[in-house]
Amino acid sequence: MSGNPVDEATMAARATPRWDRVLLKLSGEAFAGSQGFGIDPATVLRMAEEIRDVHSLGVQVAVVVGGGNVIRGDLASQAGIERATADHMGMLATVINALALQDALEKLRLETRMQTGITMTAVAEPFIRRRAIRHLEKGRVVVFGAGTGIPYFTTDTAAALRAVEIRAQAILKATNVDGVYDRDPRHHEDARRFTALTHEEALRLRLQVMDLTAFTLSMENGIPIVVFDLGRPGNVRRVLVGDAVGTVVGAIASQVA
Numbered sequence: 001m002s003g004n005p006v007d008e009a010t011m012a013a014r015a016t017p018r019w020d021r022v023l024l025k026l027s028g029e030a031f032a033g034s035q036g037f038g039i040d041p042a043t044v045l046r047m048a049e050e051i052r053d054v055h056s057l058g059v060q061v062a063v064v065v066g067g068g069n070v071i072r073g074d075l076a077s078q079a080g081i082e083r084a085t086a087d088h089m090g091m092l093a094t095v096i097n098a099l100a101l102q103d104a105l106e107k108l109r110l111e112t113r114m115q116t117g118i119t120m121t122a123v124a125e126p127f128i129r130r131r132a133i134r135h136l137e138k139g140r141v142v143v144f145g146a147g148t149g150i151p152y153f154t155t156d157t158a159a160a161l162r163a164v165e166i167r168a169q170a171i172l173k174a175t176n177v178d179g180v181y182d183r184d185p186r187h188h189e190d191a192r193r194f195t196a197l198t199h200e201e202a203l204r205l206r207l208q209v210m211d212l213t214a215f216t217l218s219m220e221n222g223i224p225i226v227v228f229d230l231g232r233p234g235n236v237r238r239v240l241v242g243d244a245v246g247t248v249v250g251a252i253a254s255q256v257a
Helices: 005-014 028-035 041-055 073-078 083-107 129-137 155-165 199-204 212-220 235-240
Strands: 021-026 060-065 112-116 141-145 170-175 193-197 225-229 247-249
Touching: 021 028, 021 041, 021 155, 028 041, 028 083, 041 060, 041 083, 041 235, 060 083, 060 129, 060 155, 073 083, 083 112, 083 141, 112 129, 129 141, 129 155, 155 170, 155 212, 170 235, 193 199, 199 212, 225 235
Parallel strands: 021 060, 021 170, 060 141, 112 141, 170 225, 193 247
Antiparallel strands: 225 247
């Protein structure tokens, strides 16, 4: 037994999640890993391990996945494919990624359910809000594919919409940067990173947190968005236990790291 009860209390507090139900948004590009295209099984397994770690804290986790590692609807449209058709192609790409993530989660012995915005009963349930909530309450990880099921909407919007529908307490947006900056840190060495912002501040500063539709849904429903770097192992758990990771949009006051 430890002789330092203060340390034990501190460790217990650090293992206490600040939200009970979250929506994790994974970009399609994340599934490709370093190869840049397609699906890297090792990378998908690592993402599944991150989800397992927060699930073990008792957090209910739903996931929305993108499909940019297979095809992006907007780029396909620019190449000459009719926009609605291109967007449906992009939605089907997200289903490929959702299946890969579901497989990795189940290899880790997590119980899952996959729901899609486009009905395809051979591989997934159709999205039914009450059923999704019930799955979460039973401790299952719910993976959402096919975006909103409607063209002209991004998977960011799908993430915000599903978060509102399932009454998630936060949206965790996993990216390849460590938060929200006042300018692109890849091109500006003096870019400043915010640790916390209100929705109103993000709008006033014209910061690209999520697309405008998604951001508005989040703001109107009082759901904070945490933008963080998925590349560092353990970051999803760190976000959940309240470590200073990424940028929280929807906080009371603004701060710069």
